[in-house]
Amino acid sequence: MTPETPPTVDVHAHVLLPEVDALVAGLPGHAEARELDARRNGPAALAVSGPMVRERFPRLTDVTVRLAAMDAQGVDVQLVSPSPSHYHYWADEETAEKVYRLANEATAAHCSAAPERLRGLGLVPLQHPQQAVRALDHALAQGLLGVEVSSHAPGRELSDAAYEPFWSRAEETGALLFLHPFGCTLGERLDRWYLSNTVGQPTENAVALSHLIFSGVLDRHPGLRLLAAHGGGYLPTHIGRSDHAWSARSDAGAGCSHPPSSYLKRLYFDSLVHDPGVLRELVRVAGADRVLLGSDFPFDMGTEDPVGALRAARLPETDFHAVRGGNAAALLRKD
Template sequence: MNQYSPTVDVHAHVLLPEVDALVAGLPGHAEAGQLDARRNGPAALAVNGPMVGERIPRLTDPAVRLAAMDAQGVDIQLVSPSPSHYHYWADEETAEKFHRLANEATAAHCSAAPARLHGLGLVPMQHPEMAVRALEHALDQGLLGVEISSHAPGRRELSDPAYEPFWARAEESGAILFLHPFGCTLGDRLDHWYLSNTVGQPAENAVALSHLIFSGVLDRHPGLKLLAAHGGGYLPTHIGRADHAWRVRPDAQDCAHAPSSYLKRLHFDSLVHDPYVLRELIRVAGADRVLLGSDFPFDMGTEDPLGALRAARLPEADFDAVRGGNATALLRLRKD
């Protein structure tokens, strides 16, 4: 590891068989799986099973993970549970059990190489009154924060006032909040050609971030350390339309400043699959707000995150910032 400038991947996942075993067969689990199957469509499901199966060792075995990181030239990963572990269908008792188990299992995985693996936990966003307690539990395990989806069942958006205590505690504690959608509310319109992911994920990112911006959440909690997966989806490259609405529409003015200004308060991973889109993300958000991300080890990620970053032909200072400098600061990693 380069002691002065580690390469840090902030978008990497772990699979937790303990969580799957805990929820298997519980009321609501089968229904959630059926909904996910409908949203993805049969062709996608036929691909997903073998794809995940081939990657199980990298998702569960720290030694295999570290060897893969070495091959990629990655020194440090920020490891988050697979979004398939959200289980936002769960009742309060089940949610209490599985989020604690997920936090503890993620911390145990990372403890195999504490200098190279740092973790994020989970919180039951379907039960806002439990979110602060779940965040505290994650931090108590030595995790750096938690991973959240773009919304919770019942159309509970991230702008819901019920989340205010959660945002306040996350801000106060300095916890990392990794916004990573799972599923898409556009439903069966996207059940062909893997549109549930290729269109659905960036759409969900854009909607969730827009709720946080337009509702004033980021005005009330300017110190939130919020990291958006997939480069923030469609929002950063189409932020001009949001700014225009804010200027001309009274119903779009619940935030204090133009929406584009909030991009410089957020953080984004670099996983946009296009060097020109990455350059635009850096232009609108700032080179200090973009962090290297690979979606390790899934097929919709990149096997060569550094190669993808080099393809953007950034100035050297910007390249080094995205490669690891920004993550070192955000995650408060030691440089020695």
């Protein structure tokens, strides 16, 4: 590829790690977590999701199958993150350390089979903030570019002061943080029609990003490299309401120094919004240099044709190529 035609980079792709599933199977708390997840999704969703994952299992685990699928999509490079089902934020400290170490090492091994085409992210146990820096360092030591985190942990929002050392370390190392929610705390209100995902995921993105903005985390750590899945959820298209609250109410404006919309230009977003008009709006409010191609490979809530979905937004050609892969060149740098 020439500088004018950068490689096509998909920053939202997943790997399934059977080793992690085997590690946690039968442990205290695992069954309860699965039962909670089942209640929040509802039986109809589970009946569809099981066969869907089984059908996609080869693409999630076999590098040869993954590369063939990438070729069919016209994708040159994937940023591979563990399936969010591997977060296991219910786990105690000892189990949590085993989970993140195994997940980091297994993801690195998967990517090492095709190092020119696969880059990876690890995990950190957000339920144990005291382990977060150690887990991040472990991921980086495996050659991973950073870590994937959910929108919250039980009893803790991302604005919690306990995460300050983690943000500091991520900023210091230049690690990439991929914000990818798993589940939604609206619970059984979303337990039918797959609302747990269609409404829940963009809600969780918006809440998590709002905590990072309004609490001043992004003021204190301006060098954070944070990539939000699903186009940042509802926040970018409704950021005007946040700006209004920040200027109209002392309680809303007390924690951050600038209008909330200004922080969108400090964040990165994937392009997975399933609507060309919404994607154009995301590019408008965040900037064409802050949006990167994402597919949610290979799950059914992703897109089988990420480049085609991007082309449908009818962006200017320079913006199209920036989102398709140009922006990823700097964000996924090896140093």
